[in-house]
Structure formats: C-alpha cells, structure tokens
Amino acid sequence: MDNFDLKKYLAENRLFEKKSPVWTIEGWDDSPNIESADEGYVEAVVNYIKSTHPDISNEDLKKSMEVAEETWYNEGRENAKSGDGEDFEVSVKEFADGAIEYYEDALAPDSGDGDEDDYEWPPADFPSDKKPFDHNLKWYIDNDKLANLEPDAKAAFLNYAEKVLKPSNASPDEIADAIYRFEFGYPLKK
Numbered sequence: 001m002d003n004f005d006l007k008k009y010l011a012e013n014r015l016f017e018k019k020s021p022v023w024t025i026e027g028w029d030d031s032p033n034i035e036s037a038d039e040g041y042v043e044a045v046v047n048y049i050k051s052t053h054p055d056i057s058n059e060d061l062k063k064s065m066e067v068a069e070e071t072w073y074n075e076g077r078e079n080a081k082s083g084d085g086e087d088f089e090v091s092v093k094e095f096a097d098g099a100i101e102y103y104e105d106a107l108a109p110d111s112g113d114g115d116e117d118d119y120e121w122p123p124a125d126f127p128s129d130k131k132p133f134d135h136n137l138k139w140y141i142d143n144d145k146l147a148n149l150e151p152d153a154k155a156a157f158l159n160y161a162e163k164v165l166k167p168s169n170a171s172p173d174e175i176a177d178a179i180y181r182f183e184f185g186y187p188l189k190k
Contacts (some may be wrong), residue, residue, distance in 0.1 A: 020044065020092055025076040027085030032076035034069050034095075041092065048096035053103060060107045061099075068098035127172035136172045137161055140179060148183050157182045164188070 021038035034042060042065075049061060056064075072090050079085040127136035140146065146154050157179065161170075165178060181188050 022092070023072070023090040023095065024087055025072065025079070025090065026087050028080055032073055034065075034072075037090075044092040045096045045099070048092055049099055049103070052096075052100055053108070056103060056108075060103055063107065064099040064103040067102040068095050071098055127175070129171050133166050133169050133175075136170075136175055137165070140175055145176070145179055153182065160188060 021041035021044055023032075023034060023037035023041055025032040025036075045065065046061065049064065050056060072095065079088065125135075125139060127139045141158075146157060149157060160182070161175070161178065165175060168174075170178070178188060180186075
C-alpha cells in the first residue's frame with residue numbers, strides 16, 4: 001500500500017466506475033445458460049436491443065434472446081468438449097448484437113429500406129407466356145442475356161429468333177433454351 005495514490009485513484013474515477021455486466025462461460029461448463037451471467041446482464045441486453053429496435057414485441061424479443069443464448073450455449077459446449085476449454089466472456093453488446101441480427105433477419109417487419117429483399121420478383125416486365133414474343137425477346141436483349149455471345153453470333157441468334165422463334169410465337173422458356181443452345185453450340189430446333 002506504500003505506492004497507493006488516492007488522488008490519482010480518484011482522478012481516474014475508479015471509485016465510481018461501474019463495470020458492465022458480462023456472461024462468463026467457464027471452460028468446463030458444457031451447458032451454460034444466461035442465468036449464470038452477472039446481475040443486471042439480462043436487463044442490459046434488453047435495454048441494448050430496445051435502444052436499436054424500440055418497437056420490438058415482447059414475443060420477438062424473447063425469441064431473439066433465446067436464439068442468441070442457444071448460439072452461446074453451443075459455443076460453450078464446444079469449448080468444454082474440446083478438453084482444454086478456457087473461460088470466455090460474452091459482453092452485453094456481443095449477445096445483443098446476435099439477438100438483433102436474428103430479429104432483423106427472421107422476425108422484423110419489412111422496413112422498405114431498399115434492401116435486396118424489397119425488390120419485386122419477377123419484375124413487371126419479366127417475360128411470360130401472356131406477353132408478346134417481341135416483348136420477351138427484347139427483355140432478354142435488354143438484360144444482357146446475350147452478353148456472352150460474340151457480336152457475329154449475337155447477330156446470327158437474332159436472325160434465328162426472327163425467322164424461327166417469332167413465327168412459332170416461342171415462349172420465354174423456348175427463347176431462353178435457344179439462347180443457351182446458341183451460346184454453347186448445341187443444335188438449334190428448327
């Protein structure tokens with residue numbers, strides 16, 4: 001205690017420093033659960049999740065936390081079964097981030113934020129049997145379905161489409177098949 005500096009200790013605010021709760025999963029514990037976490041851990045996780053998703057329902061919150069707990073449970077089991085498992089800590093942020101990721105991927109209502117999942121498929125202009133041949137062929141051309149063909153081969157395909165596919169009012173599947181056959185040198189239907 002000869003080297004203890006009270007002024008420095010107080011200046012560093014260590015007297016009132018509040019340690020964030022953690023969940024310590026011990027290396028021997030092959031069935032860890034969140035109940036063994038520090039006091040206040042679950043409340044801190046809930047607060048963290050609700051700060052990101054204030055409108056999350058209690059049911060979705062519970063399910064998200066169950067999935068996150070199962071993830072860490074599996075991690076702890078694997079660690080313990082390895083034979084030389086070491087203790088590790090799961091911070092509030094780590095646990096909550098896992099729960100949030102699950103919620104956003106599996107439970108959250110569509111946010112309409114321009115995510116790839118928000119796009120209509122098939123698009124309104126997608127080829128169909130109900131649309132005219134010219135529309136369907138144009139869609140394949142506009143969407144680079146002929147991009148792998150050399151310019152001469154592309155011109156030859158368009159000539160084939162005009163002379164063979166159009167008169168038979170070929171379906172989108174027949175057009176796609178012809179493009180594939182043309183691209184890879186398979187015999188074309190006459």
